[in-house]
Amino acid sequence: MQSSARLGEIRDKHIGRGSIETHSVMFQSSRRDFLKQTTLAATAVLVSSHSTIAASKPGAAPPPSVPWYRRTLCWGQTNITEMDPESYDIEWWRRYWKRTQTQGVIINAGGIVAYYPSQVPLHHPAERLNGRDLFGELCRVAHADGLMVFARMDSNRAHEDLYRAHPDWFARKSNGQPYKADDLFITCINSPYYQEHIPAILREIIERYHPEGFTDNSWSGLGRNSPCFCENCQKRFRERTGSVIPGERDWNNPLYREWIRWNYERRLEIWDLNNRVTRMAGGPDCIWAGMNSGSIASQAQSFRDYRQICRRAELIMLDHQARAEGDGFQQNGETGKLIHGLLGWDKLIPESMALYQMGKPLFRFASKPEPEARLWMLDGIAGGLQPWWHQVAAYHEDRRRYRIPEPIYQWHKANENYLHNRRPLATVGVVWSQQNLDFYGRDDAGVLVELPWRGMTQALVRARIPYLPVHADDLERDGDGFSTLLLPNLAAMSDSQVAAVRRFVQRGGGLLATGQSSRYNDSGDLQADFALADLFGAHISQTRPDDDEARRRRWATDTVHTYLRLSPELRARVDGPHIKSEPPPSGERHPVLQGFDETDILAYGGMLDPLRLDAGTETLLTFIPASPTFPPEKVWMREPKTDIPGLILNTRPNQGRVAFLPADLDRRFGRDNLPDHGNLLANLVRWTAAGDLPLMVEGHGLIDCHLYSQPGRMILHLMNLTNPGAWRQPVDELIPVGPLRVRIKLQPDVRGKNLRLLVADQKHTGAVKDGWSHFQINSVLDHEVVVLT
Numbered sequence: 001m002q003s004s005a006r007l008g009e010i011r012d013k014h015i016g017r018g019s020i021e022t023h024s025v026m027f028q029s030s031r032r033d034f035l036k037q038t039t040l041a042a043t044a045v046l047v048s049s050h051s052t053i054a055a056s057k058p059g060a061a062p063p064p065s066v067p068w069y070r071r072t073l074c075w076g077q078t079n080i081t082e083m084d085p086e087s088y089d090i091e092w093w094r095r096y097w098k099r100t101q102t103q104g105v106i107i108n109a110g111g112i113v114a115y116y117p118s119q120v121p122l123h124h125p126a127e128r129l130n131g132r133d134l135f136g137e138l139c140r141v142a143h144a145d146g147l148m149v150f151a152r153m154d155s156n157r158a159h160e161d162l163y164r165a166h167p168d169w170f171a172r173k174s175n176g177q178p179y180k181a182d183d184l185f186i187t188c189i190n191s192p193y194y195q196e197h198i199p200a201i202l203r204e205i206i207e208r209y210h211p212e213g214f215t216d217n218s219w220s221g222l223g224r225n226s227p228c229f230c231e232n233c234q235k236r237f238r239e240r241t242g243s244v245i246p247g248e249r250d251w252n253n254p255l256y257r258e259w260i261r262w263n264y265e266r267r268l269e270i271w272d273l274n275n276r277v278t279r280m281a282g283g284p285d286c287i288w289a290g291m292n293s294g295s296i297a298s299q300a301q302s303f304r305d306y307r308q309i310c311r312r313a314e315l316i317m318l319d320h321q322a323r324a325e326g327d328g329f330q331q332n333g334e335t336g337k338l339i340h341g342l343l344g345w346d347k348l349i350p351e352s353m354a355l356y357q358m359g360k361p362l363f364r365f366a367s368k369p370e371p372e373a374r375l376w377m378l379d380g381i382a383g384g385l386q387p388w389w390h391q392v393a394a395y396h397e398d399r400r401r402y403r404i405p406e407p408i409y410q411w412h413k414a415n416e417n418y419l420h421n422r423r424p425l426a427t428v429g430v431v432w433s434q435q436n437l438d439f440y441g442r443d444d445a446g447v448l449v450e451l452p453w454r455g456m457t458q459a460l461v462r463a464r465i466p467y468l469p470v471h472a473d474d475l476e477r478d479g480d481g482f483s484t485l486l487l488p489n490l491a492a493m494s495d496s497q498v499a500a501v502r503r504f505v506q507r508g509g510g511l512l513a514t515g516q517s518s519r520y521n522d523s524g525d526l527q528a529d530f531a532l533a534d535l536f537g538a539h540i541s542q543t544r545p546d547d548d549e550a551r552r553r554r555w556a557t558d559t560v561h562t563y564l565r566l567s568p569e570l571r572a573r574v575d576g577p578h579i580k581s582e583p584p585p586s587g588e589r590h591p592v593l594q595g596f597d598e599t600d601i602l603a604y605g606g607m608l609d610p611l612r613l614d615a616g617t618e619t620l621l622t623f624i625p626a627s628p629t630f631p632p633e634k635v636w637m638r639e640p641k642t643d644i645p646g647l648i649l650n651t652r653p654n655q656g657r658v659a660f661l662p663a664d665l666d667r668r669f670g671r672d673n674l675p676d677h678g679n680l681l682a683n684l685v686r687w688t689a690a691g692d693l694p695l696m697v698e699g700h701g702l703i704d705c706h707l708y709s710q711p712g713r714m715i716l717h718l719m720n721l722t723n724p725g726a727w728r729q730p731v732d733e734l735i736p737v738g739p740l741r742v743r744i745k746l747q748p749d750v751r752g753k754n755l756r757l758l759v760a761d762q763k764h765t766g767a768v769k770d771g772w773s774h775f776q777i778n779s780v781l782d783h784e785v786v787v788l789t
């Protein structure tokens, strides 16, 4: 540990050199300048008027009646370590807040350690606090600078002195031993620690410092894999069920599922309790907003019911700092859309965005490459998230991180009126539920639930089809906005969810369902037939003796040498050798098989069961069972044809188009990335939507598109994710794409002639025809945002 004098010396030297002050200029790299010039030159052909747009054009301040949590858009956090109090350079950070135009800060207050002199017994002071009131100092200067303050708590664990004084406040394993994380003891969610100790700290901080609100890094206690067997938990569970907490993880045991539900409810009680405490002590706008994840699987592991939390939250503090391994940046935009779908689009979702090398690998002291950090931030903004730069510790020797937020925050400030309070435009709803992840996914949710989701949504991003995640319990409320619903292996469904899907189709909406959709009830019990069998036109034909979950779960994790046969076969129509004795081709292919005219088979990889089909259905794909891949001498199809369906279309008069895809091509695409699977999924979406899609984007590259409307205008985000690092972080170079030819279906109050490019800072003119605006974007480096009026 360096002495504070040494730290100060280094920092002074670093600031004195002026390297930070020039970061925004440094960002304008030669590559970017070159690109801007080429963009300008190329657009001259198309652009009729082309003038510089004042950077500060929008920006009517919201009325004061709008509470702080609805108007604070750009956040920042220096996550304070226990070493920081002796060297925290407040004036330096104040200048940084100003330079980045940060509007709100998250400041460590209490919990594991206190960053102020607390009177709450055994509220452990930070190691180098030495009586300093660091939280108080920071809170005062932030308020003096006009910033909003979230006091940050971490209520997950505590030091040994508290454990010795209150052993009943801590979580215990089945053998009675306390749960520990290094030297700290994990607190129990059902104990007085949450019921009394944390509320006392919240009240003390409010009375002394008046922060606008509170957040908590880790507020929901131990997760599903670490059940607590302490006396508090046993007593509460016994009061509810009459039983002791199940010692075994057994999803087939109703008591275990009850334990899962009981845990979920307790987290909601904590949410409500903390909000009662902070609002009673700090007024109605002094909200408590514990942090939540961007991963539904993580929320499920932590017993945090996203839908129920959003129904009671004024905003979501989203702790989702970087992309997961194997995920693209589009996951961040999707997260914004998913949470807004629960929370409402009028509320805000600040997202913690790491400026250090987060994820895999994790290096807290090293800066994240700027292109990686930019793309993560920008795709989040495209999905309706608000940026929140995040770094750990108040002093850094790798100073490159400081430059990252500044240009994005300045751009955000200049264009903020286009970036929130907007309505997403998408005709495709992708249906999900956390209960499906829990009670169907169980311990295999990664392959059973997440992989089909990822494959389906990736097919949509790849095809530039705007979509919105929609919770299965919100279908009645939100369904009318969609032309088609997609059920990517939405296996566990409640009766009301099934009824909502059925009504949607009866009203003329399309449906694409895959895999085991509607085969389980909402507790995860296998049913004799699909609950939506009438819509699918397909039924379980027989329950095999081995028709158990283990078999299907095994199928989900295997890739076997199976195929799908396209119907009708076209082999005689194309050049190439074929077997003369085969029957001649019959008829034309259905539009959902567009693009596959030169093949009669598609690689598959999964397994399929026979189904019983209703009259009037069309089977476009049939299963070809597994055959050897080695040695080559043995490679031929042992059973080239079956009548086991892989894709069934069911169209009935006065109802929406239904496609049922028992072949789990969404999961296959998520796993294997074969373009045939993505293309077929996109074809099916277009067909079930009866072509009702509001956006067409042509041109090369992986472009994540987000379309919105505001009164009198439409807003299109084009995120350029084309990059060798698209699937493997970090990206270290931005690579431009273009031209992109865009067509947008105009809203009734938008003429569609005038375009503004908020990133290139240009004006364009769109050609309007039959209610669509047509235009071309010549080059996109990382993103472009088009405003149509």
Ligand SMILES: [Zn+2]
Residues within 6 Å of the ligand: 170, 171, 172, 188, 189, 190, 191, 228, 229, 230, 231, 232, 233, 234
């Ligand atoms: Zn407990």
